[in-house]
Amino acid sequence: MSRRVDLDRRTRASLGAAVMTVGVLLLVLGWYLISGEAIAAKQLPYLASASIPGGVLVVCGFVLALSGIGTVDPGTARRVAELHALLTEAVTEPVTEPVAESVAEPVTGPADKAEE
Numbered sequence: 001m002s003r004r005v006d007l008d009r010r011t012r013a014s015l016g017a018a019v020m021t022v023g024v025l026l027l028v029l030g031w032y033l034i035s036g037e038a039i040a041a042k043q044l045p046y047l048a049s050a051s052i053p054g055g056v057l058v059v060c061g062f063v064l065a066l067s068g069i070g071t072v073d074p075g076t077a078r079r080v081a082e083l084h085a086l087l088t089e090a091v092t093e094p095v096t097e098p099v100a101e102s103v104a105e106p107v108t109g110p111a112d113k114a115e116e
Contacts, residue, residue: 009069016065023057026050 030050034043 012067013065013069016061016063016067019061019064020058021061023054023059023061026054026057028054030054 027050030046033046033050037043037046
């Protein structure tokens with residue numbers, strides 16, 4: 001693996017950890033500020049400005065950190081690219097099947113048998 005790719009992965013993992021840390025700090029700050037207010041209307045600004053963005057930052061940081069620690073096998077990437085090329089190549093000849101022209105007999109139900 002090249003040094004650039006390895007550095008890029010480490011950067012994403014550390015950046016994801018930093019974003020998660022900021023998110024957790026916002027969640028703790030939001031919880032602390034909300035816990036000091038007894039009226040729900042006064043809790044909403046803290047919820048909107050700290051708790052919700054903190055939760056979003058935790059999730060985004062987690063996804064970013066996971067994208068940095070995954071390993072990609074070069075052989076697997078090559079096989080996936082070949083499979084993608086095979087699946088998306090244009091079909092040169094249209095596929096035609098002969099259509100059998102047969103007349104189906106009408107289906108008789110219980111009401112038809114009662115008339116006989």
